[in-house]
Amino acid sequence: MVKETNSARETIKLGKNLGSNLKPGEILALSGQLGAGKTTLIQGIAEGLGVKDYVTSPTFILINEYQGRLPFYHIDLYRLEDPEQIEELGISEYFEKDGIVVIEWAERMGEQLPESAKQIKIEVVDENKRKIWLSWE
Ligand SMILES: Nc1ncnc2c1ncn2[C@@H]1O[C@H](COP(=O)(O)OP(=O)(O)O)[C@@H](O)[C@H]1O
Numbered sequence: 001m002v003k004e005t006n007s008a009r010e011t012i013k014l015g016k017n018l019g020s021n022l023k024p025g026e027i028l029a030l031s032g033q034l035g036a037g038k039t040t041l042i043q044g045i046a047e048g049l050g051v052k053d054y055v056t057s058p059t060f061i062l063i064n065e066y067q068g069r070l071p072f073y074h075i076d077l078y079r080l081e082d083p084e085q086i087e088e089l090g091i092s093e094y095f096e097k098d099g100i101v102v103i104e105w106a107e108r109m110g111e112q113l114p115e116s117a118k119q120i121k122i123e124v125v126d127e128n129k130r131k132i133w134l135s136w137e
C-alpha cells in the first residue's frame with residue numbers, strides 16, 4: 001500500500017504507528033534517495049518502540065543500537081564503501097537477535113538481505129510531500 005505524507009511530522013507519525021506494531025525479529029528494508037525521509041521515518045519507528053535516546057545527527061557509525069520495548073538496531077549503509085563490509089560488520093548477526101532491525105540504503109545489501117525483510121520505499125513528490133510504499137500492506 002502507498003501512503004502519502006505532507007510533512008516530516010506526518011512521516012514521523014506514520015513511523016510511530018509502524019513501530020508500535022513491530023514484532024521481535026522483524027526487518028525493515030528502507031530505500032529512497034538522499035533526503036527522502038528514511039531517517040525521519042525511523043525516528044518515528046524508534047518512538048513507537050519506546051526508544052528514549054534516539055539520535056538522528058549524522059554519524060560515521062554504520063550500526064546504532066538502542067533499547068525500547070524491544071532491542072532496536074539502526075543500520076545505515078550510506079557510507080558503505082565495499083559490499084564486503086557487510087560481512088565484516090557482522091550485519092547478518094543482527095537478524096538473529098529477536099530485536100527490530102531497520103536498514104537504510106537496504107538495496108546495498110544485495111543478496112544478503114533476508115527474504116523476510118519488509119520493504120519500505122520512499123519517493124520524493126515535492127518539497128514536503130512523500131509517497132511511502134509499504135510492501136506488506
Ligand atoms: N513528508 C516528509 N517526510 C519526511 N521528511 C520530509 C517530509 N517533508 C520534508 N521532509 C524533510 O526531508 C528531509 C528528510 O531527511 P532524512 O530523513 O534525513 O532523509 P534520508 O534519511 O532519506 O536521507 C528532512 O529535512 C525533513 O524535514
Ligand SMILES: [Mg+2]
Pocket residue numbers: 038039076104
Ligand atoms: Mg538517512
